[in-house]
Amino acid sequence: NAGVTQTPKFQVLKTGQSMTLQCAQDMNHEYMSWYRQDPGMGLRLIHYSVGAGITDQGEVPNGYNVSRSTTEDFPLRLLSAAPSQTSVYFCASSSVRRQDRTGELFFGEGSRLTVL
Amino acid sequence: GDSVTQMEGPVTLSEEAFLTINCTYTATGYPSLFWYVQYPGEGLQLLLKATKADDKGSNKGFEATYRKETTSFHLEKGSVQVSDSAVYFCALSANDYKLSFGAGTTVTVRA
DSSP states (O other): OOOEEEEOSEEEEOTTOOEEEEEEESSOOSEEEEEEEETTTEEEEEEEEEETTEEEEOSSOTTEEEOOSSSSBOOEEESSOOGGGOEEEEEEEEOOSGGGOOOOOEEOOOEEEEEO | OOEEEEOOOOEEEETTOOEEEOEEEEOSSOOEEEEEEEOTTSOEEEEEEEOSTTOEEEETTEEEEOBTTTTBOOEEESSOOGGGOEEEEEEEESSSSOOEEOOOEEEEEEO
16 A cells, blocks of 8 residues: 655755656545645645646745646656755645545655755 | 644653644635644654534544634643654645645654
């Protein structure tokens, strides 16, 4: 029972490098999202998607891109990493179908990113 | 916009002590309210929830009651254990999938 799987778990980048954080879920959830977690600031929504081909910005989208080509996958791309993007990133998903809707988000284990 | 304010930590307790973490919210309409818990090195997991006024959510000895009149959803546990050491997040959802989180409260329980 995999749930939400994120890779990599740890990554160190240099300023200006690019990378992609991968997220996959096997629960057939329509809704997927990316949060970043910073001390004293809780979780802040970066981008989200309510289905394949549909994405939208959250609270802190600058510096990040997403795409949703399949229901299962929702990668987060950093095009030119900056030290301010040092954080722990969480992918989360949920069902939006009326009969399955509980409001609960299912989280991955997180990806710790350090930008030097 | 929708927002959640929860008490700042960190909170340090002895085993079997009473725990309360305050949470208040601002939202239009009638949001659903949640408490999530994050154990060290793990992602967040749902602890309990309430979807309408006066509902009480409960799980693992934790309780929280949705108080519309005070816009609050305080988390309580009567007797904490070392295994309850974690970060606790209050959250709300004005629709059924987008959540807004509080800053989190770190709780450490000492034997």
